[in-house]
Amino acid sequence: MAHSSTAVRGGGDSSAPARRHTPGQRPRRRGMPAWLVPYALLLPGLAVIAALLLYPLYQMVEMSFHEVGLRQIRAINPTPAEFVGLDNYRSIFESDLFWTSLRNTVVFAVVTVALTLILGTLVGLLLNKLGTKMSTFVVVGIMAAWATPPTAQAVVWKWLFDSDAGVVNWALNLLPDWLSNLVFGRSDWSGQPWFNDTITLYLVLVVAVVWASFPFIAVSVLAGLKSIPSELYEAARMDGATGASTFRKITFPLLKPVFSVLVVLSIIWDFKVFTQLYLLAGGTVNRDAFNLSLWSYAEAFSSPPKMGLGAAIAVVLTGILLVITFVYVRNIIKTEDVR
């Protein structure tokens, strides 16, 4: 692509037919040469991204091949890190924690993404069917869940599932005994400790994260639905299509691009969940509850810090995420005007 000499007035797009001035006709200005302007504008932002995102990314990979402890990170007179080759990776893959935290990460992400998307889509479809007033009412309601900061989400759900005074145990006790026995095999929920066991801890985490993330899916699906021309549905109705086949044949295909973005964004968010897990699990004491982010954090920031090992775990996590999102980035580049 050639350097554009059409400065502030912008042009640049040489195929534009309505171009009235050619660069030569414009009066010469003092100051920076026109071709330099975009680079000058870009420079500060690019410097920030390079220093705070790209360089650390490189450093993360480099650290994963080194042993980095307290003496390497002190401000005054740090010792150079010792190169240990693939040792950090070897100890990750040999560790039992790798498999439990990988399992926790993947199972949590799959379950949460699926539930979030199903619930969000259903609510989006519902919002589209509701009258204007009711729809606005529900949208304002789900905004409240969406707007709650992650730390507040965690503490609120921890409180709702509190063993002694939590509302959830109270509500479960309200169930008729036969039903509770039939479904859960027990009828007394008083004092049920949800956060001691990894499975129930993750159950609460799933509920909290789905609660906080379905509104975004619902509102996005609603926006997508509104953009589908109603003629299509009329035609389908005339042809005698049922509700389910209308969804399968019209709604879903047309919303597919929106869905694919939503799926990838949800995967990214749920794969690396940290804040809510950290707070619900009460920090890094329960090693069974680690996912990859929490494990990486625990290795790097407990004493003695093993930063190299933590970095290697982060590399594994980032690698998995980049593979998943590669498809998404490629799709955006295809459809988007990045050229």
Added chain:
Amino acid sequence: MSPLTRKRLGRIALNAAGIAVFLFAVFPVYWMVATAFKPNDQIFTTSFIPFPDPPSMDHVSRVFTEGVAGHSVWRYLLNSTIVAVSAVVMGAVFALLAATAVARFRFRFRTSFLILLLIVQMVPSEALLIPLFTMVKRLGLYDQLLGLIVINVGLTLPFSVWMLRTFVAAVPRELEEASWIDGANRFTTFWRVLFPLVAPGLVATSIFSFITTWNEFVFALTLIGDQGKYTMPVALQFFVGQRSTDWGGIMAASTLMTIPVLIFFLLVQRRMVSGLVAGAVKG
């Protein structure tokens, strides 16, 4: 059943489902606020007390006077505000310049830059925690709000540029051409013509960055050790004690932390979706 009653029943079912969704979404938030205003004997009970009776300001005033971890929550709210506002202002300047470059100019590496923006957004910030921590430590910025501010600028910038470029692109070029023909220089054209027209978009983008920075937990947790410099999300966990949790206090503090986000959310709710999805799908 006549078609009319069926239709009416369908409508009732839909509205009932709407109310159920509303309750599921709102109840935890309501419960947070209700708990904040309940006296302790209505909190630590196995029975269900739907609303504070009578409402008590004990917890709210206590988190301000006594506070947690040795400081009043004023301190933490102030720290959070300093970090979020500084990061937003710095980020807005960088984002506006970069967005103008991308939306208004064709130049070499433009495509590469946009792809770079997409890819860095995919990198989990938790993964950058370790290298950024060592960097901050080496630069002597550990325990300083400045370090946190700078890192939040970096974390929010890619998305800000991505979102803001659509706003810049929406401003008609003819206006800038006219200003150019009238003899204005580049800076005047940018400042007097483009900037006022992009301002609403800049506000929306800034609100996004504000919410992200205000909520940010992991970096605030790792880069700050001095309790007097904690931000609100980090201070929150100190209501959880070894043996018992101060639920009234933590709910009061959570409510205080959530209020600004909720207000901002309602302000930008329309752009929320277009920013995240449409912005990601078709720019």
